Structure formats: structure tokens, C-alpha cells
Amino acid sequence: MTAFTGKVALVTGGARGIGAEVARRLRARGARLVLIDNDSAPLRELAVELGGEEHVVAVSADVCDLAAVENAVARGVERFGGIDIVVANAGISSYGSVLTVDPAAFRRVVEVNLIGSFHTVRAALPSIAERRGYVLIVSSIAAYVAMPGLAAYDATKAGVEQFANALRLEVAHLGVGVGSAHMSWIDTSLVREAHADVPASVRARATMPRPLRKAIPVRECAARFERGIERRAERINVPAWAGVLRWLRPLLHTPLVERVSGRAVPTWLSDMDAEVVGLGRSLSARVQALGKSRPASE
Template identity: 55%
Template structure:
């Protein structure tokens, strides 16, 4: 019997990219789905595509009562929550001196507080049903990139949040995993490539496989496997695990050396491109921020 069939999964950031593709993959395995995102239209379209076993709740992960309401709707409809994929996340562009401070804060709010709110809302049901949580971090947690400080900090933060959470809830029957991915062909990466030539050059100058982009489908397969096996770690691609083990080298003076060759040229270029854009994140994120400020929009 399929170990996932009949389970109920809560997925944040479900409207697009990895969240949407994982929702489709889990649906094919017989999983009932509670899908949340701030982007209401594509979220509703996804739920309609997946049928009666998918519930869409448009809400902001930065709003704890809204997340508690989403979980309550899921529990009422499906009986409880067995699995959580804390996937919602955004990035900002620009150096610490140039990035818009409000955007910087929004990245931390979504990527860190959003994970806390998701877990806090779902945890009572997860404890009741001996559930599993997969927190989405990133290779950026231990391989930082200049111009992406908010994203780097947030992903390091949620990794350690997952580590602390694991210690808190293991005795209550809940397992916690953390996912670390390199660049995945998601809207986040696509938007950055479209907006910033400096981002594309940064990827081109990264050594070895570090600048390569991996398909969403490959990431989905790894996430589904982790959810099925209640894994402690999910690395996408697999070589990210080797980088994780070598993190002290990555952030050493030796590890900095190659990146520092390109910073004096690429970081000012990124800052200039951000200035011309008039925004420190993607146009899509900027539009959704307006929805977050006024949900009636």
C-alpha cells in the first residue's frame, strides 16, 4: 500500500513552482491537500485542477491568525494534518547598502516568520497524528551570495529553526526534515534572471556545478521522497549534501576567494540595475505585497 495515500498535506507557497508541482505529485499518490498562497487566482486554478481532495486558502504566511484559519479549514474538511511542506519564500535584490529596507524585512517575514506561523498553526494536529514537517531552506544557508543577504540569512535561519524544532517535537511523535536546494528553475530564479544581468553573470562565474539550474521536477521528486520517508535532510541535487558537510570551508577565507574576484564588478552592476528597476524584488512579488497590505485588492 502507498504510504502517502490518504494522508493530508499542508503546502505553503502552493500557487506556482515547487509548491504547485509537489501538490500535483502528492495528489497522484492519493494525498489530500490544503494549499495556501497569497496569489489567489493561480492557487484556485490549481485546486480546481486537483479536484475535491484539494482545498485552496488564499492567505499570507506572515499572518498567524490567517494560517491558523487555513489549518482549521483543512482539519474540518479532511480530519487533520499529517504532513507540512513549509515552502513559501521570496528573495530580494541588491547589496546591504542598496536594497530597499522594507523589501529586506519582507523577505525575513515570509521566509522565517512564515515558517514559524505555518508550523505553529499545524503543530497541534501534527502531534495528534504523528506527523512530519519538511522545512524548505536552501544551499544559500551555508553558501552565501553577495547581493542576496536577506535570502541567505533567512534560509540559514529556517535551517536552524528546523533543527531546534526537531529536538522539541521528536518525543511527541513528530519528525522534522530540512530541504536544501541549489538553483531550481522556479519563478523566483526566472524572475531574477530576467531582471538582472548581474545575477546571470554571478551564476556563470560560480565554480563547478554551483551555477547550474535544476528542474522543478527533480526537486519535486526529492520532496515527495522526503515526505514519504520522513527524512531528516533533502538535498537537491544530491551534491548539495557534500557542500553542506564542507560548510566551514565554504565560508572560510579560502571559500571566499573565488567569489571575491567578481564582487567589485558585479555588485555595483546589480545595485545599478536595481536602481533602474525601482524595486528590490520581482514585479510579481511587488504586486503581491500590495495584496498583503490590503487583502481586498
């Protein structure tokens, strides 16, 4: 028996990266899973890997579609009796400065990262409240410190942190725990695709303080998520020192610090914008293709 034996966990963005690895870890400790992703092929493969229909309900759906998320939750509740844990993990990022980013891509980031988190919580909350469960909303250290060229990502990750804070106050009396996760660079397809598409992003990363440059393995990140979910943590920081940035946030955005930290921005931001214009898109090819398909459910 483990803390997750018999529990039911809903994970969005569950087909790859952090979501998939968290799903593996929870399943290994006895949880049953409801996985949502709009990337159907890897989602099906993961469901088979984790034991198939006996243990996993896998639904190909877009978190921007509330009805589709509600359908996925209903299928999980019908199959397993309820939802105990939510990991609102689905997230994307765009490329380019505010003057260059494709407005449709900016909007898509807001829809997936912020509205998608709301849809996930809204659909699952009745069951979570009934079971006095736990909700983890995946933010980023971008909620603590802004990163030029990633304004949509920054804004949505700050937004979901505050969404988690408000939700925690709303549901505490129901016995529901709410946490937010704040990660530095994680070695996911999101990061790898960005660096391949926009080489200037690699140079931008190199200008950051040394601890902020390191890419953390997905397994290490998922292990911290697992421990945080078990503790019903209010915040999960990956790596642990990232939590210091939360307390330094007022200082990091003072005029003096912004002037010093922003000195390197002109050396790479114009190159990033030129690369984005050359690409003809502000999302990775994979994310853009998935956004165009937008399956409701299957």
C-alpha cells in the first residue's frame, strides 16, 4: 500500500514530458489515471504502457474545449468512481517579442495555459471536493521573474499562480488542497523545440545566472511533483532553490535590477525576432499542428 493506492489522478498534457512522467510515477504507486492530451498517438502508447483500460482512461481532447474536458472527467468518474488528484499540466509557449509574436499564437498560449487550467479545475472540482482531494496547477519560475521574448508564457504562468492562490482560499473549507508548481528549465520537448527553432533562445539562456541555465531532467522534476502531491504542498519548486525567487520577486523587478539584468537583451532579442520572422510561425511546428487539429474527444 502507498499514499496513492486506489487514488484516481487526472493529468492534462499527459502524453509526454512532465505529464507523462508524473503519470508513470503515480501509476507505479497504485494510482489509476485519467490522461488528457490532444496528441493522440503518444497518449495511446502511454496508456498501453501503463496497463491499458483497466488502469487508464486516455482521452484525446483540447483543454481549451470545456465540454471535451468535462467529457473526459465524466468518463474517468464513470470508470473509476471519482477523481482524487488533478495535475493541470497542459502548457505551451510562443516565440518572439511583443512586437513580433503572432497574435494568434499569443492568444493560443493564453487559451491553453490559463483558460485550459480553469477548464480542467472547473470540470473536476465537484469530484475533487467530494473526495477532499488535491489540485496541482503547473506554473513556472516565469511567475516569479519575467523572461523577455516569452511575454505570453510569463503572463499565463503568473496568472495560473494567482488562480491557484484564489482557488486555495475558495476550497479550503471543503478539505481540498491546492498547490502550484514552479520549475526552471526542464529538458522537455517544449524547451528542445524552442532551442531548435530559435537559436537566439540558446544565447538568451546563456546570459542568465549559472543556476538558471541548467536543464533539469524530466524524471527529477516528476519525482519532486510526486513528493509534493503526496504532501499536498502549496508550492512545488524545481529545483528547490527556485522558491527563493518568489521572495526576491519585488527586488527583481525594481528599476535598478531590471536595468542591469536587461543589458544583454538587445544582443539577442533582435536576432530572436529575425529568426521568428524567418520561421513564419511563433509556435513549434508540432504545437501549431496540434492546435489546428483541436480534437474534441475520442
